[in-house]
Amino acid sequence: MDVSTELSAAGSATSEPLARAADLDAADPLASFRDRFVVAEPDLVYLDGNSLGRLPRATAERLTRVVGEEWGGELIRGWEHWIDEPRRVGDLIAPLIGAGPGEVVVSDSTTVNFYKLAAAALDARQGRRTIVTDRDNFPTDRYVLEGLARRNGLEIAWIDPDPVDGPTVDDVTAALAAHPGDVALLTLTHVNYRSAAIADMAAITAAAHDAGALVLWDLCHSAGAIEVDLEAAGVDVAVGCTYKYLNGGPGAPAFLYVRRSLQAELRNPIQGWFGQRDLFAMAQGYDPAPGIGQWLTGTTGVVAIAAVEEGVRLTAEAGIAAIRAKGVALTEFAIELVDGRLAALGCSVGSPRDADRRGDHVAIRHPDAKRLTGALIERGVLPDFREPDSIRFGLSPLTTSFTDVARGVAALESLLA
Amino acid sequence: MDVSTELSAAGSATSEPLARAADLDAADPLASFRDRFVVAEPDLVYLDGNSLGRLPRATAERLTRVVGEEWGGELIRGWEHWIDEPRRVGDLIAPLIGAGPGEVVVSDSTTVNFYKLAAAALDARQGRRTIVTDRDNFPTDRYVLEGLARRNGLEIAWIDPDPVDGPTVDDVTAALAAHPGDVALLTLTHVNYRSAAIADMAAITAAAHDAGALVLWDLCHSAGAIEVDLEAAGVDVAVGCTYKYLNGGPGAPAFLYVRRSLQAELRNPIQGWFGQRDLFAMAQGYDPAPGIGQWLTGTTGVVAIAAVEEGVRLTAEAGIAAIRAKGVALTEFAIELVDGRLAALGCSVGSPRDADRRGDHVAIRHPDAKRLTGALIERGVLPDFREPDSIRFGLSPLTTSFTDVARGVAALESLLA
Numbered sequence: 025m026d027v028s029t030e031l032s033a034a035g036s037a038t039s040e041p042l043a044r045a046a047d048l049d050a051a052d053p054l055a056s057f058r059d060r061f062v063v064a065e066p067d068l069v070y071l072d073g074n075s076l077g078r079l080p081r082a083t084a085e086r087l088t089r090v091v092g093e094e095w096g097g098e099l100i101r102g103w104e105h106w107i108d109e110p111r112r113v114g115d116l117i118a119p120l121i122g123a124g125p126g127e128v129v130v131s132d133s134t135t136v137n138f139y140k141l142a143a144a145a146l147d148a149r150q151g152r153r154t155i156v157t158d159r160d161n162f163p164t165d166r167y168v169l170e171g172l173a174r175r176n177g178l179e180i181a182w183i184d185p186d187p188v189d190g191p192t193v194d195d196v197t198a199a200l201a202a203h204p205g206d207v208a209l210l211t212l213t214h215v216n217y218r219s220a221a222i223a224d225m226a227a228i229t230a231a232a233h234d235a236g237a238l239v240l241w242d243l244c245h246s247a248g249a250i251e252v253d254l255e256a257a258g259v260d261v262a263v264g265c266t267y268k269y270l271n272g273g274p275g276a277p278a279f280l281y282v283r284r285s286l287q288a289e290l291r292n293p294i295q296g297w298f299g300q301r302d303l304f305a306m307a308q309g310y311d312p313a314p315g316i317g318q319w320l321t322g323t324t325g326v327v328a329i330a331a332v333e334e335g336v337r338l339t340a341e342a343g344i345a346a347i348r349a350k351g352v353a354l355t356e357f358a359i360e361l362v363d364g365r366l367a368a369l370g371c372s373v374g375s376p377r378d379a380d381r382r383g384d385h386v387a388i389r390h391p392d393a394k395r396l397t398g399a400l401i402e403r404g405v406l407p408d409f410r411e412p413d414s415i416r417f418g419l420s421p422l423t424t425s426f427t428d429v430a431r432g433v434a435a436l437e438s439l440l441a
Numbered sequence: 442m443d444v445s446t447e448l449s450a451a452g453s454a455t456s457e458p459l460a461r462a463a464d465l466d467a468a469d470p471l472a473s474f475r476d477r478f479v480v481a482e483p484d485l486v487y488l489d490g491n492s493l494g495r496l497p498r499a500t501a502e503r504l505t506r507v508v509g510e511e512w513g514g515e516l517i518r519g520w521e522h523w524i525d526e527p528r529r530v531g532d533l534i535a536p537l538i539g540a541g542p543g544e545v546v547v548s549d550s551t552t553v554n555f556y557k558l559a560a561a562a563l564d565a566r567q568g569r570r571t572i573v574t575d576r577d578n579f580p581t582d583r584y585v586l587e588g589l590a591r592r593n594g595l596e597i598a599w600i601d602p603d604p605v606d607g608p609t610v611d612d613v614t615a616a617l618a619a620h621p622g623d624v625a626l627l628t629l630t631h632v633n634y635r636s637a638a639i640a641d642m643a644a645i646t647a648a649a650h651d652a653g654a655l656v657l658w659d660l661c662h663s664a665g666a667i668e669v670d671l672e673a674a675g676v677d678v679a680v681g682c683t684y685k686y687l688n689g690g691p692g693a694p695a696f697l698y699v700r701r702s703l704q705a706e707l708r709n710p711i712q713g714w715f716g717q718r719d720l721f722a723m724a725q726g727y728d729p730a731p732g733i734g735q736w737l738t739g740t741t742g743v744v745a746i747a748a749v750e751e752g753v754r755l756t757a758e759a760g761i762a763a764i765r766a767k768g769v770a771l772t773e774f775a776i777e778l779v780d781g782r783l784a785a786l787g788c789s790v791g792s793p794r795d796a797d798r799r800g801d802h803v804a805i806r807h808p809d810a811k812r813l814t815g816a817l818i819e820r821g822v823l824p825d826f827r828e829p830d831s832i833r834f835g836l837s838p839l840t841t842s843f844t845d846v847a848r849g850v851a852a853l854e855s856l857l858a
Contacts, residue, residue, distance in 0.1 A: 133739025135713035322550025
C-alpha cells in the first residue's frame with residue numbers, strides 16, 4: 025500500500041494537514057525550485073535529501089558536456105581550465121558559509137579534509153596533548169580523531185552532550201577547564217546529524233580560543249541549509265560536505281576552509297603535487313602553493329567537481345536566507361504535526377524546539393524507530409533511521425514540499441494507528 | 442598548418458613510414474578497440490593517453506545511467522549497491538596487476554593512497570629512520586615522502602638514477618647498504634613517467650626485504666599498459682592511477698593494493714567511516730573493517746568510480762598480454778622512426794632500447810623540447826613535454842595507431858627540417 029492509498033483510506037483524519045500543506049506550498053517562494061531537479065517518482069516522499077540531495081537538471085546536462093565534450097573532446101587540453109575548478113568552486117561556496125575569496129577549496133572527501141586540517145592543527149599546537157570533541161559527533165570525525173590521537177600519543181576529552189540539544193558552551197568550557205593549557209584542538213559538528221541541534225559556533229569558538237586551542241567545525245549538515253558566518257565567529261578551519269544540501273551527487277568531493285590569517289601557519293600533512301606551487305614544473309622539493317592552494321592533494325576529480333559547481337550555483341541562486349527561512353518553516357510544520365498527530369501514538373520530537381537552535385531536519389523518536397523506518401520505506405516514504413531511536417526527516421528547502429512533510433507524517437501515523 | 446597538410450607537403454619523404462604504419466595497423470589485433478572510444482577529432486594525433494586516457498563510449502553511456510537513473514532515480518537507495526563498488530572494481534583491477542581478490546580497492550587519489558600506505562609502512566617499521574626512493578620518482582610521491590619524513594623525523598636516502606634507465610637493483614642495494622638495518626620503506630615507481638624505464642620489481646623488492654624494509658610500488662604508468670605480477674614479486678603495498686591507461690577519466694579515483702598477509706598488520710592512518718567494520722551502525726570507537734576494506738576513508742565517489750569500472754572492463758576484455766604486445770610494437774616503431782628520421786635533426790631516444798625494460802611511452806630528447814612540444818600541439822599533435830628536454834610520446838595500445846606514431850614523428854621532422 026503506498027502513501028496515496030493510505031491517505032485516501034485515512035480520509036478526513038489526514039485532510040487537515042494536507043490542506044494546510046497545500047496552502048503553505050502555494051505561498052512558498054522557493055516552490056518552483058523543485059522543478060529544477062529530476063523528480064523521477066513524483067509520488068515518492070523523499071525525506072533524505074540531507075543524506076543525498078536530489079539531482080539538479082542542470083547537473084545532468086553539465087555532466088554530459090563535461091564527459092563528452094571536455095574529457096572526450098578536449099582530452100588533456102581540458103586541464104587548462106580544469107586546474108582552476110577547486111578554487112573556483114570553493115569561491116562559490118565561500119559566501120554560503122561566511123568565508124572570503126581564497127579561503128575555501130574543493131578537494132577529496134570530508135574525511136580526508138578533516139584529517140588534513142585536524143592533523144595540521146595538532147602540529148600547530150605541539151606540546152598540548154588533548155583534543156576536545158563530543159560523543160554524538162559524526163562517526164567519521166570521531167574515528168579520524170581516534171587515529172590521530174593514537175598516532176600522536178594524545179588524549180580525547182569526550183563531551184557527553186544532551187542527545188537533543190547537543191554540546192553547549194558550558195559543556196565546552198567545562199572540558200577546556202578540565203585540561204588547562206593542554207587543549208590543542210576543539211572540533212564539533214555545527215548541526216548535529218541526528219538531532220539537528222545547532223551548536224553556538226561563535227561562543228564555543230571564542231571559549232576555545234581563550235584556552236589557546238584551535239577550532240575545527242564540521243559543516244556537513246549546515247552548508248546550503250542554514251546561514252553560517254565563519255569569519256564573524258573567528259573560526260580557524262572547517263570542512264563540509266557537498267552531497268547533502270548542496271546536491272553535488274553521491275560521494276561528491278568535499279570542501280575545506282582555512283582562515284586567511286592562518287594559511288601561512290598551518291601545513292597540509294598530505295603534500296601532494298596539486299598543492300605544489302608550480303605543479304607542472306615537477307621540480308625537486310615540495311614548495312607549497314600560497315594560500316588555500318596547498319590544501320589540494322592529488323589530481324582533481326574533474327567530473328565530480330563539475331556536479332558540485334552546479335549544485336552550489338542553484339543554492340546561491342535561491343539565496344541562503346530564503347533557504348533557511350523555508351527550512352525553519354518546514355521543520356516547524358513537521359514538529360507541529362508530530363506533536364498533534366504522533367505524540368499520542370508514542371512519538372516525541374528529538375530535535376530542539378527553538379528554531380534558532382535547529383537545522384533543517386527533524387528527529388522523531390520512537391522505541392521502534394528502526395522497524396518503522398523500514399515500513400515507511402516500503403510505503404514510498406524515505407526518511408533515515410539513526411541509532412538508537414530516531415526517524416530522521418531531512419527537509420531540503422529546495423526540493424522538499426510541505427505536502428511531503430504532511431504525507432510523511434500521515435504515513436507514520438497510519439503505521440502507528 | 443595541420444598535420445595532414447604538412448604530410449602532403451613533405452611528400453615522399455614521409456610516405457614510407459606512413460605506408461609501413463598502415464600495414465602495421467592492418468595487422469593489429471587490437472585495432473578495432475579504437476572504435477570503442479570517443480574520437481572527436483579523427484585527425485588529431487593524440488600521444489598523451491598516458492596522461493589522460495580517452496573516453497570509452499561505454500563510459501559515456503554508463504555515466505548517463507549512473508547520474509540519471511541511479512542518483513536521480515534511486516536516490517539514497519543507490520547505496521545498497523554503490524557500497525560494494527570500491528571492492529568490486531578493485532577485484533576487476535587485481536588480475537591486471539597480479540593481485541588476488543580482496544587485495545585491491547578503489548578510493549581517493551593516488552596521492553592520498555600513497556600517503557596512507559607510506560605512513561602505515563613507516564608505522565610498521567618504527568625505530569628505522571630511513572626512506573629510500575629516487576630523485577626521478579614522480580613528484581607527488583617525492584612530496585608526500587618529504588612531508589612524512591619531516592613529520593616523523595626521518596631521512597630520505599635519494600637514489601640518483603640514470604635518467605634513461607632509472608633506478609637499478611645495484612642502485613637500491615647500495616642505498617640499503619649505506620643505511621644498514623635502518624631502512625623502513627623503499628618506494629619506487631615501476632615505470633618511470635619520463636623515460637618509461639621499467640624497474641626490476643622482483644629483484645628490488647627482494648633486496649629491500651633482505652634489508653628488512655617494506656616496499657611500496659607506484660604503478661601509475663604500469664596499470665593497463667604492461668604486465669605486472671605483484672604477488673610473484675612479493676610486493677607489500679602498491680598504488681596506481683586509473684586515468685591513464687585504464688581510461689577512467691580526468692582525476693578518476695585511484696587504487697591501492699595491500700598484500701593479504703599484511704592486511705592485519707598495517708593500519709590506515711586516515712580512519713574514516715567507510716573503513717569502519719559496520720559503517721552504518723555509527724558506533725563509538727573505530728573498529729577497522731577486515732581485509733582491504735579498512736583502506737577506504739570517506740564516502741565513495743559514485744559517479745567517478747563507475748567510469749573507472751568501464752575503463753577497466755575494456756582493458757580486461759582486450760587482455761593485458763595483447764595490450765603489452767602492442768605497446769612493445771608501438772614503442773619499437775617509434776624508436777625506429779626517431780633513429781631513422783630525427784636523429785640527424787638533433788633528437789635522441791630518451792627511453793631504454795630494450796623493450797623488456799621499457800613501458801608504453803617513448804621520450805624523444807632534444808635541447809629545444811619545450812618549444813617543439815608547443816609547436817606540435819599547434820599542429821594537432823599532442824605529446825607532453827617533460828623537464829628538462831623530453832618530448833614524451835604516450836602510446837596507449839587500445840587507442841593509439843601506428844599511423845599516429847608515424848604522423849607524430851613526421852610532424853616533428855617537419856618542424857626540425
